[in-house]
Amino acid sequence: MSLILRDATYRYAGVGHPALTDISLEIVPGSVLAVVGANEAGKSTLCLLAAGLAPTTIGGELRGTVEIDGLATIGARPPELAQRCGILFQNAETQLSGTAATVWEEVAFGPRNLSLPLDEVVERTEAALSALGVEELAPRDPGRLSGGQAQLVALAAVLAMRPAYLVLDEPTSQLDPQGTQLVGSALQRLTQESGAGLLVVEHKTDLLASIAEECVVLADGKIVARGSAGDVLADPRLDEWGVEPPSTARIERAARSAGVQEPMLSALATRP
Amino acid sequence: MQPSDARRTPPDFVQPIPTGPYRGLNPTTKLVIAVAEALVAFTVRGWTGPLAVLLVLATTAVAARLGRRLVPFVIATVPLTASILLVNTFLFPGATDVILRIGPFTPTWSGLEAALQATLRVMAFAMSVAVLVLTTRPDELVADLERRGAPRGVTFVIGATVRTIPRVVQRAGEITDAQRARGLDTQGRLWRRVRGVLPLAAPLIFGSLNEVEELTMALEARAFSAAGRRTTLRVFPDGTGQRQLRWAAALLTAALIVLSIAGRLAFLP
């Protein structure tokens, strides 16, 4: 069982050319797949496609297949998709439901919609809040959070759904390095403890290098490179694809051009 | 460090249960009472209806210790009641029982009576609204209606609207400030004022409409359209006494409306 896209080509409604062409990839439970690429390369569209929101909720035309644990996204009802695959959008503030008086209720929104028993709703909410270290935000008004706080709360709200797969569109864009590390370890724990399969879109390639096993590069709606995260993120063509390489790769490249030889080169490129 | 007994109910700050006389009543009870008061005030004509309702309201307001907090609501009715009193006292059609003549103005007793009765109706209505608003948080009312099985769409619209209005007000303020910094005229001549509304209205409307798509996706991604009743977080206390009170209020109001329409209440002053 996995989240699988096979030769998926997706076109937004009312637009002539497809946003994504012939995308084939697989998210395996317990693993993290990184997606990198320049802006407008189709990364956000890929997130919507993998979670099933495209085409089910926003319309558009999908050719090829997208299946989440065997359920085809075309024709599926949104609540079924929501339980299998969660999604964190780029803009955290618009992701908040606007109906909750407190952060606690915001995080409980999803489980409540699923009509789960009260003690399970409470348990999931508390677990999600502590996984991201935002328990002290629980009584606050969700409409009055800073960008970074809103992002963590939105992520907690998605985690509370306990989906088998999770798609994250730039989950640390508003966070400082400390927050980024917090999210990174929370995501790692998620894959290890509950076996969730993650697709993470990020510009912070250092973060991806530390948590992702596989990586895929998108350019102009197509996959131009794929492989293990280590290989892809060290690929010298990252620059021409509009992706900033992780610091280790940049150090290695700088050292190489300065004339440093092996084995010093490998030592420099190793993560601390 | 986990507490030895894991939490099984929401923390206290989530949908806190109000306490105190009248406030502690079940939210739906308070709603039913407010609606009944408003309907009786408007349908039982003359002096009796509004005065009876005002009496009930005075009792509940005292019980809930509302006192001074009612004042802004009273003040808000002044433009309306002033207009009612002036227009009806001086310009009541067909009235001939003149009070006195002040130049071209001829206030009449019939006009004054009609004006005062209309004013009392408005006051009774405004106070019924005030008592409800001051003793019941919108969240608590929505939560109770949800528990009783109100459709998800209804509770969402009420809850979301109450939260959206301040957001849009704030955004309008920001837009107006930005426009004013660019020279928008809010005081000048009519044509300039009309032209000034557009730079406010357009960004406000389009900015708000842009949210629709993203919020739709966000809600669907959290199973908003799932079938079945959403989990209740908090049960607001209810009781047989309150249930009987609600039914009594509803039946009494319905009876009064029917009698009033049938003209059977004309004997009341």
Add this chain to the structure above:
Amino acid sequence: MSWLSRQFSTRVLVLIPIAIAINIVLGYTVQTVLKLPIYLDSIGTILVGVLAGPIAGAVTGAAANLIWQYAPGIGGGSIGPFAITAAVIGFMAGLWGYLGVYRPRPASGARLWGAVVIGVAIILLLASRIYNNPAYTDPNIGGYPDWVFTAAIVIAVVASLSVAAFILIRRDAAGAWVAAAGALTGIVAAIVSAPIAAYVFGGVTGSGTDILVAALRQGGADVYNASLGQGLFSDPIDKTITSFVVFIILASLSSRVLARFPLGERLVRPDTAS
């Protein structure tokens, strides 16, 4: 029943609170800034009606008025009981939406001038129905003073010129239909509102239009007819302007956005469908 649930899809449910907030904020701003006897507090209601259908429009109108009345902090005034009128406005907007009234109809030459003629004719026809209403001339059931007729003629002429200008400048024949829809909605709104104002509030509403009510009564009209007379002045103008505002808003939205709403296809020009 699926027709009903389609009218209340998640997207529509999300739109309604935003539309209500637009109603309240714009209505309040217009009344305090412009200080004209128009309200412009139905933009959101008509928008929802046209995009989502009559029931959704009616619900939006009623909810807007009731929530405005009972909302903490901004509630007050006389708006609650007029929820009935607001529901009717929203319902009619849904009907116009079904009939495709708000679909842009680009035209030129003879067709464009034809639309101008039709639009002006409809305005003048509706104005003459008001003008010739026996209630205005028979003092036994509440006549109106002479200046009312002059004012009606002036307003009809100004309205006709504005509609004609709109159609010609935008080269869009739909202006005629939008004007007709708006004027009709306004007339119905006035007819529904008059008994509410008369019965509930003694014939006034506490807004600037009460001056008009006073003037009509001065001329001999009774409570109901004074309210009706005031309504027939303010409401058709207000609802026609609102309808044009909604039309412009809808014309500015992309067909991609419109198509996702229940009545969206009826708003899209046939040649832009992709």
